[in-house]
Amino acid sequence: MDDAITLEKETLGNRAKTAVIDCDVHNAVPSIQALFPYLPDRWRDYVVEHGIKSLEPNYYPRGSSLSARPDSVLPNGDPPGSDLEVLQRQVLEPWNMEYAILNCLYGVQMIHNEDWAAAMARAVNDWQIAEWLDKEPRLRASIVVASQNPEQAAEEIHRLGKHPGFVQVLLMVRSEMLYGKKHFWPIYEAAQQYGLVIGIHAGGVTGYPTMPVGWPSYYLEDYVSQSQAFQSQIVSLVCEGTFQKFPRLRVALLESGFTWMPALMWRLDKNWKGLRREIPWVDRLPSEIIREHFRLTIQPLDESPKPEHLLQTMEQMRSQDMLLFSTDYPHWHFDEKEEALPANLPPSLEKKILSENARSFYRFD
């Protein structure tokens, strides 16, 4: 998009009528026991015998009132996002959603036993089919994989790649190593074969400090620096030649923020011009590759208090196609529907963000 975006009066009426595709909704495994029907005897016994209580992440601690919508916690104490009916009532209905993509965050990446990790990922996926996809036609889901062993992850993609409910393979941004490395290419080969998007979500457990000069002290620092992990993954995927090897691969960045993107594009383009001899397979501007292959969800929005700055950022990205709507449910980012998107977006761009970009990228047509 080379034309400047101008501020236009937004009418809430338009937004309410627009079909919405939510690209980041979190369904939650209520307990490890909920996966037992989908686990082979061997691993069910293993979990019981070892007294393993939980692999559920703790993204919405009860004492942190801003972490999840208070009405998303279930009366029986089950975690936010663990009940289909509540999710239908709180997300699908009020937003008039055409589709919502489930990204189930589960601790398979924390398991150092690769076979156990793969079994847990399979169980999560079969649980998603039985408890979510089979019951609600507006839902789509991401295949959970244990990226520790990319060959096993690829096997899981082959097992489920033709299921119409799965549109994406879910990876965590803090990975064992940079995602451009050939180590991970079996995952991309399988994803491309089935036309699945690679979704990279905030979080994860890497063996490395969360900042490139060591461990920070505070969660605030940790969360702010998640965007650095996303930037590193983009740089790695582009520089290693992943998109020359897999030209139809598409990558969605989930809960990444996006206002850092123009500066990254500029810095990468500029230094590619001076150092491109190192990576001769990258035969065009990195920013062009990024615009073609990457998309980013809009929540949480790391925006300026001045609305015109956000529009400048979108214009600097030079694409109207890159942003995808997300609620990040049950994460609590806004109180009113109108706050979920920046005010004063041009209606054509708003429609692209609310649904059309996702429709095209995830091939909902």
Add this chain to the structure above:
Amino acid sequence: MDDAITLEKETLGNRAKTAVIDCDVHNAVPSIQALFPYLPDRWRDYVVEHGIKSLEPNYYPRGSSLSARPDSVLPNGDPPGSDLEVLQRQVLEPWNMEYAILNCLYGVQMIHNEDWAAAMARAVNDWQIAEWLDKEPRLRASIVVASQNPEQAAEEIHRLGKHPGFVQVLLMVRSEMLYGKKHFWPIYEAAQQYGLVIGIHAGGVTGYPTMPVGWPSYYLEDYVSQSQAFQSQIVSLVCEGTFQKFPRLRVALLESGFTWMPALMWRLDKNWKGLRREIPWVDRLPSEIIREHFRLTIQPLDESPKPEHLLQTMEQMRSQDMLLFSTDYPHWHFDEKEEALPANLPPSLEKKILSENARSFYRFD
């Protein structure tokens, strides 16, 4: 700066007449033997007996034609930046420089023996006084310290803090740990006492991977990700309360780029609002602390090909005071003097960048 910057016609005549303060010029130790007159016998013998050939960095490899100005390499093979007369002819004269600040990059940080590292830092500083500061009144310099041992580094600052030639303490952005940690506070206490700026320059050797999810494969990735290290240091210095403890401390980021700054400010401000209970000593917006305490040099410029985007970035920083002119000599960023600054800067802003911001920040008045 809340007012939008408008594109104005730049006249080269104005630029030529403006006094210039260059905040990032690299003088180079020509060889380890050049430091022998400034080393105690113990350490001179140590270097000779162990056959240590060099601690000079290799930032300008001969085969890489874009790394340094070709005319900065000396006829005798000495490295770029190692001769005062050449530097006077290539930097001070053509730019009509009022002051230039020397940042001598030397491998003291690589030495694991703290006493030896401190001795080498002292030698570099005494060499700077004798060979540069005493000979050229337009030069100022940064005190080289071995940050491995902050107490010893503080001793070196106390030794030289009253010398009028030193205006800054030089640290490398890839540090042993995050610079906000109390481990480093003795350095800041001494710097504040003498009114010295803390200069953090690209480069350095941390024990951690240069990206927060592991080691990249290519120098291009390494260089692009240096800006992540700078962002991490800002976050750490702000969140740890460094500026509450040392309210007069000033930090210059050298060869950092700056177009990533608005997005960092937005992301840090937004998440501080939600998580400030973790760091109650930070009692105002992090972006306000950044605007007060940090400055950034302009070369290398990680800019958009569209000049209006750069002006938007400057406007988004909401300060006209933060950018400092630098040539980054002998690094080769531009062929013509006119290319060193963005074209079409408003004259008042250009004057601030060329000299007034540095004059105020480094207290040249």
